[in-house]
Amino acid sequence: MTRAGQEYIESLRDGREIWLDGELVKDVTTHPAFRNTVRSIAGLYDMTHDPAFRDVLTVRPEGPERAEGADARIHRAYAIPRSHEDLVARRKAFKTWSEASYGFLGRSPDYMASGIAGFAALPGVFAGAEFDGTANLDAYYRRMSQGDLYQSFTLANPQADRTKAASEQERDDLYIRVVKELDGGIVVRGAKMIGTAAIFGNEIIVGTIEPLPAKDADYALSFSIPLDTPGLKFISRTSYEAAARTVFDNPLSSRFDENDSMLICEDVFVPWENVLVYRDVEASFKQWWVTPAYWNFVHQAATRFWTKLEFLVGLGILIAKANGTYELPPVQIQIGRLMGWLNMAKSMLLAAEASYEAVPGGDGAVQINKEIASAHRFMAADVYPKVLQEIKTLAGGGLIQLPASGLDLRHPVIGDLVAKYVRSPGAGPEKRVKLFKLAWDALGSEFAGRHEQYERFYHGAPHIYLPSMVRDGSPDLCERLAQSCLDGYELADEPAGFAA
Ligand SMILES: Cc1cc2nc3c(=O)[nH]c(=O)nc-3n(C[C@H](O)[C@H](O)[C@H](O)COP(=O)(O)OP(=O)(O)OC[C@H]3O[C@@H](n4cnc5c(N)ncnc54)[C@H](O)[C@@H]3O)c2cc1C
Known part of the structure; x- marks a missing residue:
C-alpha cells in the first residue's frame, strides 16, 4: 500500500x-x-x-x-x-x-x-x-x-x-x-x-x-x-x-x-x-x-524532460503573447524551434518504448531501447541550454524589469507607478509581473542555473557518455554504408557522367 x-x-x-x-x-x-x-x-x-x-x-x-x-x-x-x-x-x-x-x-x-x-x-x-x-x-x-x-x-x-x-x-x-x-x-x-x-x-x-x-x-x-x-x-x-x-x-x-x-x-x-x-x-x-536500472532511470528522466520542455515552451508562448510579438514571423520561427525540440524529446521517448528490448536473462522483464535511451541522454543535455537561451531571447529585458517584490504593486507610494510602467497589452500589471517572475525562476535564477547544470550532468559527463555511444552503438553499419558508396566507383578515363 x-x-x-x-x-x-x-x-x-x-x-x-x-x-x-x-x-x-x-x-x-x-x-x-x-x-x-x-x-x-x-x-x-x-x-x-x-x-x-x-x-x-x-x-x-x-x-x-x-x-x-x-x-x-x-x-x-x-x-x-x-x-x-x-x-x-x-x-x-x-x-x-x-x-x-x-x-x-x-x-x-x-x-x-x-x-x-x-x-x-x-x-x-x-x-x-x-x-x-x-x-x-x-x-x-x-x-x-x-x-x-x-x-x-x-x-x-x-x-x-x-x-x-x-x-x-x-x-x-x-x-x-x-x-x-x-x-x-x-x-x-x-x-x-x-x-x-x-x-x-x-x-x-x-x-x-x-x-x-x-x-x-x-x-x-x-x-x-x-x-x-x-x-x-x-x-x-x-x-x-x-x-x-x-x-x-x-x-x-x-x-x-x-x-x-x-x-x-x-x-x-x-x-x-x-x-x-x-x-x-x-x-x-x-x-x-547490466540490470535495467540505468535504462529505467532514463525512462523516468526522459518523461520528466518531456514535461519540463512542455512547461518551458508554454512559458515561451505566454511571454511572446505578453509582449505582443507572438504573431511576428521571426517569433513564430523561434516558437517553432522550441516545438521541434519538444517533439524530438517526446518522440525519442515513445520510440524507445516501442522498440523495447528483453532484459537478457531477465525472465520476461523488458527495458526501453538502450540505443535510443543513450541518444536521449546526449540530446537532453545538449538541447536544454538551447531551450533556455531561445526563451531568454524571446523575453528580453522583461525578465529584469520587475519589482523586487510583487507586493510593490500594492505599495502606497510606488504601487501605481509600477503598475503604470510594467504592463502587457490587454493584461493587468499583476499578471505580467507574475508571468515574468515565474519565467526568471525557470530561466535565469540561481535555481535555474542549477537546473541547467543538472540537465547537463546528472546522467554523467560527456567525455563518458559520448564515447559509450560509439562503443555500444552501430558505428560499423554507418561505416559500411559509406564504404559501399566508395566501393561503387573507380577512377576511370572517361569524362564525368553515367556509363550507359
Ligand atoms: C545538479 C546535479 C545533481 C547531481 N545529482 C547526483 C546524484 O543525485 N547522485 C549522484 O551520484 N551524482 C549526482 N550528480 C553528479 C553527477 O553524477 C556527476 O556530475 C557526473 O557523473 C559527472 O561527473 P563530474 O561532475 O565529476 O565531472 P568530471 O568527471 O569531473 O568531468 C567534468 C569535466 O572535466 C573534463 N574531464 C574530466 N575527466 C576527463 C577525462 N578523463 N577525459 C576528458 N575530459 C575529462 C570534461 O570536460 C568534463 O565535462 C549530480 C550532478 C549535478 C550537476
Missing part, C-alpha cells in the same frame, strides 16, 4: 544529520530551507490515494514482486515491466507525477524506485563469487516497494584528481570504501559527491557507477541505509527555497528545490543485510549497467 503525504512527512522526523550554513537542521519538515519541498513531495504521495490518479500511479503486481495482503498495491515505478503496455503504463505514472512539479523535481521517489525494480529484474548480478547479495536484494526490494519508501542515490565520487583511480587519490578515505569488517557488517568511510533529494528520502543507496580497476575492490561496494544511521552526514548546498521571498516572487524555487547534498560517512556501520555488493568490481558495475 502506498503512503499518504502525512505519513511520508512523519517518516522524515528522525535523527538524520543535515548541515546547512553551519547549522544542524533539527527537522527538515519544518525548516524554512526545506519545508515547502517536503510538502510538494508529500503531495505526490497523496496523489496515489486520489481516485483520479490511483490506477495510473499504482498497480497490484502479478509477478514475484507481488506482496501479501488485502491491498498490496505498489507504485508503478516499483513494478517490473514485462511488455510494451507495462512500459507505457509506467510512463503515464512518471508523466502524472512530473506534471505536478512541471518537471522540476528530477529525483521524485519514482526515479530510484524504477532503479530498484531494475535490480530486482536481474538478481543474479548480485551473486558474486565472494559475496552473495541476492537475498539482501530481495529483502531490500520488498522493504522499499511494499513500504513505499523514498530513496535517492550517491554514485559519483568527489571531484579530486579525475585522472587517478580511487586508491591513488592523495587521501585514502576520500571516496567511500570499506575500512573494517566486523561479524555483523562493515564499517565504511569517505564521501560521495552529490545526492540530489537525498535529505528528503528514507534511505540512501551508495554505489559506484564507473568501472573500477581490481585494485579498487575496497571501493566496489553497494549498500542502502536509513538516513539516521550514526556517522552519516549530509552537507547541503545553498537552499534556493530559503532564499525565495514568496511563492508569487519565486514560484518554482520556493516549492520544488529538491536540494543536493554531499554525503559523508564517518566510520558508518552497515549491517550485512543492507549490503548488496561487497568488494566486487564486476558486480559494482553490472548493478547499474
Whole structure:
C-alpha cells in the first residue's frame, strides 16, 4: 500500500544529520530551507490515494514482486515491466507525477524506485563469487516497494584528481570504501559527491557507477541505509527555497528545490543485510549497467524532460503573447524551434518504448531501447541550454524589469507607478509581473542555473557518455554504408557522367 503525504512527512522526523550554513537542521519538515519541498513531495504521495490518479500511479503486481495482503498495491515505478503496455503504463505514472512539479523535481521517489525494480529484474548480478547479495536484494526490494519508501542515490565520487583511480587519490578515505569488517557488517568511510533529494528520502543507496580497476575492490561496494544511521552526514548546498521571498516572487524555487547534498560517512556501520555488493568490481558495475536500472532511470528522466520542455515552451508562448510579438514571423520561427525540440524529446521517448528490448536473462522483464535511451541522454543535455537561451531571447529585458517584490504593486507610494510602467497589452500589471517572475525562476535564477547544470550532468559527463555511444552503438553499419558508396566507383578515363 502506498503512503499518504502525512505519513511520508512523519517518516522524515528522525535523527538524520543535515548541515546547512553551519547549522544542524533539527527537522527538515519544518525548516524554512526545506519545508515547502517536503510538502510538494508529500503531495505526490497523496496523489496515489486520489481516485483520479490511483490506477495510473499504482498497480497490484502479478509477478514475484507481488506482496501479501488485502491491498498490496505498489507504485508503478516499483513494478517490473514485462511488455510494451507495462512500459507505457509506467510512463503515464512518471508523466502524472512530473506534471505536478512541471518537471522540476528530477529525483521524485519514482526515479530510484524504477532503479530498484531494475535490480530486482536481474538478481543474479548480485551473486558474486565472494559475496552473495541476492537475498539482501530481495529483502531490500520488498522493504522499499511494499513500504513505499523514498530513496535517492550517491554514485559519483568527489571531484579530486579525475585522472587517478580511487586508491591513488592523495587521501585514502576520500571516496567511500570499506575500512573494517566486523561479524555483523562493515564499517565504511569517505564521501560521495552529490545526492540530489537525498535529505528528503528514507534511505540512501551508495554505489559506484564507473568501472573500477581490481585494485579498487575496497571501493566496489553497494549498500542502502536509513538516513539516521550514526556517522552519516549530509552537507547541503545553498537552499534556493530559503532564499525565495514568496511563492508569487519565486514560484518554482520556493516549492520544488529538491536540494543536493554531499554525503559523508564517518566510520558508518552497515549491517550485512543492507549490503548488496561487497568488494566486487564486476558486480559494482553490472548493478547499474547490466540490470535495467540505468535504462529505467532514463525512462523516468526522459518523461520528466518531456514535461519540463512542455512547461518551458508554454512559458515561451505566454511571454511572446505578453509582449505582443507572438504573431511576428521571426517569433513564430523561434516558437517553432522550441516545438521541434519538444517533439524530438517526446518522440525519442515513445520510440524507445516501442522498440523495447528483453532484459537478457531477465525472465520476461523488458527495458526501453538502450540505443535510443543513450541518444536521449546526449540530446537532453545538449538541447536544454538551447531551450533556455531561445526563451531568454524571446523575453528580453522583461525578465529584469520587475519589482523586487510583487507586493510593490500594492505599495502606497510606488504601487501605481509600477503598475503604470510594467504592463502587457490587454493584461493587468499583476499578471505580467507574475508571468515574468515565474519565467526568471525557470530561466535565469540561481535555481535555474542549477537546473541547467543538472540537465547537463546528472546522467554523467560527456567525455563518458559520448564515447559509450560509439562503443555500444552501430558505428560499423554507418561505416559500411559509406564504404559501399566508395566501393561503387573507380577512377576511370572517361569524362564525368553515367556509363550507359
Ligand atoms: C545538479 C546535479 C545533481 C547531481 N545529482 C547526483 C546524484 O543525485 N547522485 C549522484 O551520484 N551524482 C549526482 N550528480 C553528479 C553527477 O553524477 C556527476 O556530475 C557526473 O557523473 C559527472 O561527473 P563530474 O561532475 O565529476 O565531472 P568530471 O568527471 O569531473 O568531468 C567534468 C569535466 O572535466 C573534463 N574531464 C574530466 N575527466 C576527463 C577525462 N578523463 N577525459 C576528458 N575530459 C575529462 C570534461 O570536460 C568534463 O565535462 C549530480 C550532478 C549535478 C550537476
